[in-house]
Amino acid sequence: MSNRLFRFILGVGLLLIAVLPASAQSDQIFGLVDVDLAEVRSGPDFAYPTLDRLPRNTSVVILGRAGDFVTRWDGRQWLQIAYGGGKAWVYARLLRTSMAFNSIPPTGRILPRDRNGRVPEVFDLSYDICEQWGGSFSRIGDFMAGDRELTVTYPTLIGANVYSVIVISPTGVRRAFDSTTGTSKIILDHLPQEGGTYTWRVAPYWTYSDYRFEWQQVCLLQTGGVFDKPYTGFTRPHLSAGG
Known part of the structure; x- marks a missing residue:
């Protein structure tokens, strides 16, 4: 382990002990700004507007991530931080964190791109578009009462042009039902x-x-709800002892 990394881990540990109650110390993830004037953005993409710039060695609380780190930095790895009583995003390469990037729980998604590599103009990028996706979920129908289909409703998002309803069985089998x-x-x-x-x-x-x-x-994905379903496989008829 390099001396620099050791000093960072030690510093984060001392900071946790100093400022957090014992119950919170194991829950929060901390980061340290590794460059001067790191840009803070309203969403996890360089297409979002800049809200602020943080000086080197600023300590931040990490709330989650967007993207995956595989072999190299490609602009698609972002960290969500607590900022100004709310949330904001910083490009992950600008921070050192107390937890490996891919171990941080995902809280966002990278913006889609068209064939030319541009973000579609249909989205409102004034703030994180996924913060704009909210509303109520509902269901009509009951398989246990003999219905052959259920109708589900969910909030729409300005800019999205297709939705996928993922149904998960008790043993984890998935089926997708898509709609525009x-x-x-x-x-x-x-x-x-x-x-x-x-x-x-x-x-x-x-x-x-x-x-x-x-x-x-x-x-x-957001959870819309649950429903009960009867077994619909073939049931072998019971034969009497004399049959």
């Missing part, structure tokens, strides 16, 4: 045979293509 509106149908015959309590979640996407593999997820 704030309403989608969950079809009984398209679900696994197993009975039990299912969870449905929703995410908005943006795409310029009809091919699903080219859809770009805009925000993290």
Whole structure:
């Protein structure tokens, strides 16, 4: 371990002990600004406006991340920080953190890009677009009462042009039901045979293509609710002893 890294870890540890109650010390992730005048942005992308600039060695509380670090920095790794009583974002390369980047829980998504590598103009970038995605979720129908489909509704997001409802079975099997509106149908015959309590979640996407593999997820999944489903597989008839 380098002396520089050791001093940073030691400094973060002393800071935690000094300013946090014992119950919070194991929960919070800290970062230290590693450059002078690090830009603070309203969302996790260089396309978002700059809110502030932080001097070198400023300590920040890390709330989450957007993007994944695989082999190199490519502009798509961002850290969400506590800022001014709210939240903001800093490019991850400008910070040293008390936890490895990919171990920090995701709290945001990188903006989609069109064929020219530009952010679609349909999005409002005055602040984090995923903070704009909120509202109520509802469901009509009941598989346990004999319905063959459920109708679910969810909030829409300005700029998103397709939504995917992900239904998760009790054992984790997933099925997707896609729609271009704030309403989608969950079809009984398209679900696994197993009975039990299912969870449905929703995410908005943006795409310029009809091919699903080219859809770009805009925000993290939100849970819409749960529903019960009966077992729909073949049940072997019971035979009497004399039959």
